[in-house]
Amino acid sequence: MDAADSSEKTRLQAYLAHCGVASRRASEQIILDGRVAVNGQTVTELGTKVGEGDKVTVDGKPVHLESRKCYVLLNKPAGFVCSASDEKGRQVAADLLRDSYKERLYNVGRLDMYSKGMILFTNDGDFAAKLSHPSSQIEKEYIVETSQDVSPETAALLEHGVRVDNVFYKCVRCEVLKPRKIKIILIEGKNREIRKMLESQNIGTRSLVRVRIGNVNLDDLRPGEHRDLTEKEIKGLLQLCKKIIATRIRNA
Template sequence: MAQDNEGGERLQKVLAQAGVASRRHAEQLIVDGRVTVNGNTVTALGTKVGIQDRIEVDGQSVQRAEGLHYYLLNKPVSVITSASDPQGRLTVVDLMRDVQVRVYPVGRLDYDTSGLLVLTNDGELTHRLMHPSYGVEKTYRVWVQGPVGINALESLRQGVLLEDGKTAPAKVVRVSGNSNGSNLKLKKDPLEILEVTIHEGRNRQVRRMFAAIGYTVVKLERIRFGSLTEENTLLSGAYRPLSIREIKDLRSKVGL
């Protein structure tokens, strides 16, 4: 253990960078006595550790982050937003086998939702991007069975009451009255395409919002995350590292 190690870093920072938890949650893990350094339980938040120190959380070794890494993935449908799946289904991490460091998805995209997903080993950034108080916007392109009336759009813009509370107001733009070039199966009502921007991240939120006002989402795709967008240049299932400028922009949006 290296409390006096001037060249070391604070333990909670190391845990966050390793993707174990957010900085705040890492502090709680330390206070709760769940973290050991070189076999000794550490509860002091001022503890510093060096590169040679062995860190464990709940008896599991923590792999120190070899620098911070950031990627943007265009997630296909039928892929799990998880690092692993007990049912053996394909995960977003499986799509990134060529990446030599362990990265984790920021938030979720449902199994049947496609689009842009950030993956990183920056635990503190992950926590802030996911927390609604930081107001990071996500834009979705939504195909629904129409026609969608003005009153329905206003309901989305004012917030919709769900079983876990009222949603924050959404930004809604009508893109198209129907989808005449789609491979989707049409029912008796035409498909309409909308773009919806939210800053919360509740489970299946967009689908539930539309269901609450009486509409069925047929297809859902995230087209923007914060300032990140690809304008159809990142193929489905492909990924790329974020540029330094993109990383700085993401971090500055959440006060890092």
């Protein structure tokens, strides 16, 4: 790899993100795991830079910059995992998009295997990084059907926050729609957060569906179906990130 003219070179993790391999943060881990080679040599240094003439491979397969940026909304059915591949042989959500997109798309955020609803996919590393950054705090709305009644008092408790296994969980809002149906809004999205909060109150989860991310709604998209985000939706999500970060700075 020629080290000259490094001003035209790009950090390897950013290059992988722009190739649609994974988000920038996930690409860093892929590099650290020794899965990336540049010009035939395995690279594990995150500061490595690559240019136009360099050959980059991931798991032995060449990757290339993609000219078209994709922003996709998928209504994930239950039973699919949100990862590039699964060592246990489970169905991967990204496989539902492969017939429609030749680009390598990766999920922005996650839903656990048993949860359903909105998941975003992209090959734009900058877009994914902004939405995934903890400071973005974009609202995510869920409709949850439970195995036991949820009282207004329990809903208020979840808004106040509960501690489970020394981890603090708190929702922005919990609204009881029916005795066994609630709407929950989160801005964090810790692993299995809603299920753990409910389980702490001895309430089981029968169905969990994410119906909104920021300004984007699931609407009438059926399970397994997908659509491209509109320009308005893409700009709206990015504007939400900027607005929230600016508010946090003013209030600091």
